[in-house]
């Protein structure tokens with residue numbers, strides 16, 4: 239009797255696994271940045287592999303937004319950036335001495351206790367993957383020469399060779415930034 243019961247259990251297991259013929263492989267396949275169709279991952283441009291985990295190196299990295307996440311509220315000698323009020327933030331991205339992007343506006347009388355954000359339009363295009371870029375922050379003093387507040391260096395394509403959508407640029411200096419990125423292949 240016991241053996242019969244085992245046999246019944248065994249065959250019912252086989253039958254239930256045969257029923258998996260119309261099971262959808264997409265239900266258990268994690269395609270990450272892609273999507274699943276007919277049991278296989280379809281990867282967006284720039285990505286490849288069974289689960290779209292690997293990526294190609296981009297032709298260019300595009301910056302669509304920069305957030306200033308840290309800046310000094312005083313000069314190094316502890317005097318105020320402006321005699322009557324706070325500094326007026328202005329940004330430039332350089333590759334060596336070439337200006338790749340300059341912010342078209344300044345953020346007036348910025349409070350250093352909060353994050354300030356610059357939309358980059360048209361997008362800044364960084365196309366030298368092996369070179370370092372610099373983001374520099376200035377206090378816009380109108381007709382006078384802008385005061386340099388600090389800068390940070392970064393490689394546009396992540397050291398881990400991944401296509402991150404945001405990147406923190408922080409060299410432990412006076413300033414730090416968060417970049418919002420897109421990629422061109």
Ligand SMILES: [Ca+2]
Nearest residue numbers: 319320377379
């Ligand atoms: Ca000033």
Ligand SMILES: [Ca+2]
Nearest residue numbers: 320324325326
């Ligand atoms: Ca000011």
